[in-house]
Amino acid sequence: MRHHQPNAPRSGLARRPTTAALRPLGRRESSPWYPPVVVATDVLGVFVPVLAVYSLAPEPRPLAAATVATLSWVTIRVIHHRYRVRSLGETRGLLPTLHDWLLFLGLLAGLRAVTGERSTVASALFALVPSLLLTAVTGALLHRHLLAERHRARAVRRVLVxxxxxxVDEVTAQLAARTDHAYVVVGTVLVGEAGELTSGVKELGRLAAALDRSPAVPDLIPEGPDGSTVLAAARHQDADLVLIAPGCLLTGERLRRICWAVQDAGLQLAVASGLSEVALRRLTVSSAAGLNLLHIDPPLRRGPQPALKSALDRVAAGAALVALAPLLAVLALAVSLDSHGPALYRQTRIGYRGTPFTLWKFRTMVPDAESRRPELEGLNEHLNGPLFKIRRDPRITRFGRFLRRTSLDELPQLVNVLRGEMSLVGPRPPLPEEVASYGAVELRRLGVKPGITGPWQISGRSDLSWDEGLALDLFYTDNWSVTGDLDVLARTFRAVVDGRGAY
Structure with a gap:
């Protein structure tokens, strides 16, 4: 958890500086070398392979083909704003890169038809594949670099709440709980005389409970007392951004005046909506009668995407079972030889909308593992939830540790996917006794089919606390998409190789 304790306020903070004395505070450019690296990768990743392949093939006009392909690729990326400093490194960008590349192929195919270009399709595709791979890898590396910088409290934006x-406590706690974003709270200005902060962030000032509507006096700041207090705090902490958490004492005319003061001083402004666990793609903004309205699209529960997800699940599971049949046979034999008992383990789990089903796994524990659980309850490392996990569980067999480390014990669940009881991607399938302790919030995670992999698999698995795992599952339940599932599947491979949290 990242937490930054600001310095104590200087004397004279209560004095109200004029707007002219407050120089505009620019956004801290966290990564000035990102854009040239990405642009160079895009240019060289198309120009060099196309020129080389067309020259060696040989194909007609290699230099012209390389130039047109490069300009087309860079144009598509510019149109989609892929070179903005603010967005570079914020995500891995794998799916946007694939989207751009498919448009790239379509554009070149159109140009080919119009100009009558005669190169072979195989040569063209072979020459264009490096652009996809290099751009995707570069995006992923920049994302990892940016996250590493933020773990060290660099490449951040200083926020006054x-x-x-x-x-304010809720917003600051949520921002401090993670380091995969740019916002670091460096101070607060509270509204109203009642209440104290529990987050430990430095309080830099207080606004009165009600808006001061007294007539303007020459020696007062044009922004009024609220604006001057906020601007003094922002200057004291060298803030980049003012984040407003609206409440019953901070709305309407008062909120508008503070916005004017902050923006006129050259500071950036953001307003916390109070919404959490809602993906950006579900949000749209409209205006009605002078009101700015935030619309939230409902989660995907019916329609083309759920139907496509179900079809892809079953087709992929069937193909994987056929392709992996020899490996499954070898693993089953190894489990049987390693310890006494059946190769497969059956367990009742709770699936979509509370429907029980039989989950299949390769056995990783001794046959009497369930009967030995009561004597191990005191060793449970998940004390704040219904999960039962022990890092060094004595019931796990030697080969079982290997299966869990590599997640190969999950492969028989492809049968559950083929039967429609599970999905390739979804929340972790809970046990009946876990569901028995669920409240209304926890039950919402049963709104989609459980998955072989999911957000918990790529975020730490058993290293996650119950609350962290629940938050990931709830976010997935309400915000899943087919493209998001493809991203999770791609990231699962790395999580399995890493093995973190697998026990």
Whole structure:
């Protein structure tokens, strides 16, 4: 968890500086070398392979083909704003890169038809594949570099939070809980006389409970007392951004005046909506009668995407079972030889909308593992939830540790996917006794089919606390998409190789 304790306020903080004395605070450019690296990768990743392949093939006009292909690729990337400093490194960008590359192929196919270009299709595809791979790898590396920088509290934006104590505490705690974003809270200005902060962030000022509507006096700041207090705090902490957490004491006319003061001083402004676990693609903004309205699209429960997800699940599971049949046979034999008992382990789990089903796995524990569980309850490392996990569980067999480390014990669940009881991607399938302790919030994770892999698999598995795993499952339940599932499947491979949290 990242937490930054600002310095104590200087004397004279209560003095109100004029707007002219407050120089604009620019956004900290976290990665000035990102754009040239990405642009160079895109240019060289197309120009060099096309020129080389067309020259060696040989194909007609290699230099012209390489130039047109490079300009087309860079144009598509510019149109989609892929070179903006603010967005570079924020995500791995694998799916956007694939989207751009498919458009790239379509554009070149159109140009080929119009110009009558005569190169072979095989040569063209072979020459264009490096652009996809190099751009995708570069995006992933920049994302890893940016995350590493933020773990060291670099490449961040200094945030001043304004609001009543309760919403300010909630916002600051949520921002401090993770380091995969740019925002670091460096101070707060509270609204109202009542209440104190529990987050430990430095309080830099207080706004009165009600808006001061007294007539303007020559020696007062044009922004009014609220604006001057916020601007003094921002200057004191060298803030890049003012984040407002609205409440009953901070809305309407008062909120508008603070916005004017902050933006006129050259500071950036953001307003916390209070929404969490809602993907950006589900949000749209509209205006009605002067009100700015935030619309939230419902989760995908019916329609083309769920139907496509189900079809892809079953086709992929069937193909994987056929392709992996020899490996499955070898693993089953190894489990039987390693310890006494059946190769496969059956267990009742709870699936979509609370429907029980029989889950299949390769056996990784001794046959009497369930009867030995009561004597191990005191060693449970998940004390804040219904999960039962022990890092060095004595019931796990020698070969079972290898299966868990590599996640190969999960492969028989492809049968569950083929039967429609599970999905390739989804929340972890819970046990009946776990579901018995669920409340209304936890039950929502049963709104989609459980998966062989999911957000918990790529985020630490058993190293996650119950609350962290639940938050990931709830986010997935309400925000899943087919493209998001493809991203999870791609990241699962790395998680399995890494093995973190697998026990």
């Amino acid at each position: 304004i609001g009543e104590p309760a919403p």
